Amino acid sequence: MPDLHGVFPYLVSPLDPDGKVRTAVLGRLCDDLIKAGVHGLTPLGSTGEFAYLDRAQRTAVVQATIEAAKGRVPVIAGVASTSTADAVTQAKAYQQLGADGILAIMEAYFPVADAQVESYFRSIADAVDIPVVIYTNPQFQRSDLTLDVIARLGEHPRIGYIKDASTNTGRLLSIMNRCGDKIRVFSASAHIPAAVMLIGGVGWMAGPACIIPRQSVELYELCKAGRWDAAMALQRRLWRINEAFARFNLAACIKAGLSIQGYDVGDPVPPQAALTAEQRKVVEAALRDLG
Numbered sequence: 331m332p333d334l335h336g337v338f339p340y341l342v343s344p345l346d347p348d349g350k351v352r353t354a355v356l357g358r359l360c361d362d363l364i365k366a367g368v369h370g371l372t373p374l375g376s377t378g379e380f381a382y383l384d385r386a387q388r389t390a391v392v393q394a395t396i397e398a399a400k401g402r403v404p405v406i407a408g409v410a411s412t413s414t415a416d417a418v419t420q421a422k423a424y425q426q427l428g429a430d431g432i433l434a435i436m437e438a439y440f441p442v443a444d445a446q447v448e449s450y451f452r453s454i455a456d457a458v459d460i461p462v463v464i465y466t467n468p469q470f471q472r473s474d475l476t477l478d479v480i481a482r483l484g485e486h487p488r489i490g491y492i493k494d495a496s497t498n499t500g501r502l503l504s505i506m507n508r509c510g511d512k513i514r515v516f517s518a519s520a521h522i523p524a525a526v527m528l529i530g531g532v533g534w535m536a537g538p539a540c541i542i543p544r545q546s547v548e549l550y551e552l553c554k555a556g557r558w559d560a561a562m563a564l565q566r567r568l569w570r571i572n573e574a575f576a577r578f579n580l581a582a583c584i585k586a587g588l589s590i591q592g593y594d595v596g597d598p599v600p601p602q603a604a605l606t607a608e609q610r611k612v613v614e615a616a617l618r619d620l621g
Contacts, residue, residue, distance in 0.1 A: 336369025374408030
């Protein structure tokens with residue numbers, strides 16, 4: 331299984347007003363992120379608005395990302411559904427397109443018991459022969475992954491990573507203590523990435539890395555080198571981006587940041603709304619302060 335580590339930006343899904351994916355814009359963004367030193371790309375994470383796209387749009391986003399990456403960095407494609415069969419179909423399709431791994435997300439309308447949560451993720455991992463990163467975001471999901479479920483999933487030969495977007499950093503340490511090397515932990519933007527690296531994380535998958543890729547890579551390298559004073563000084567500066575991100579709609583915030591930087595990514599998919607002029611100023615100010 332390839333070793334996944336470092337900074338994986340959660341990519342936006344740029345759409346034109348007719349709902350067509352702006353593949354050229356996405357391709358340029360991917361190319362620029364790779365040139366900035368990111369370690370991988372994740373289409374269809376939360377910032378990718380997976381819940382608002384149809385199948386053709388999702389496929390176009392994954393395909394454009396894989397084509398832009400040209401094998402230079404791994405592409406970990408997001409798979410999300412309320413239905414196990416649909417999630418399995420997506421995972422197989424993305425592997426066929428050339429994805430290097432799957433980010434497995436569980437959507438739920440009705441609450442789902444632990445055994446069924448486990449079965450959903452296991453079915454995705456059974457269907458592919460590339461690494462699977464399990465993803466949990468308790469703020470937005472009806473069904474969370476418990477420590478017991480995470481530990482059992484860690485026994486699966488293709489499930490080697492978790493991206494945990496809870497705001498509970500102690501839970502990350504519990505996962506590490508419980509699972510050892512079987513499940514390696516990626517931070518989310520809801521956590522302080524440098525702190526997660528300090529306790530044993532392998533990197534972060536996060537939307538803000540789209541708009542601050544160089545600084546994110548620099549932070550990762552400082553953490554890897556054990557230069558914690560310098561890492562925390564940089565982390566403090568970068569945290570304003572995370573604060574803005576936490577205040578506003580995820581996709582709206584990153585799309586606004588990218589449009590300020592000259593990428594024509596369009597607005598979030600309705601019924602989400604774009605940032606107001608006032609909110610946009612907060613993002614502009616945070617980016618300006620980072621130079």
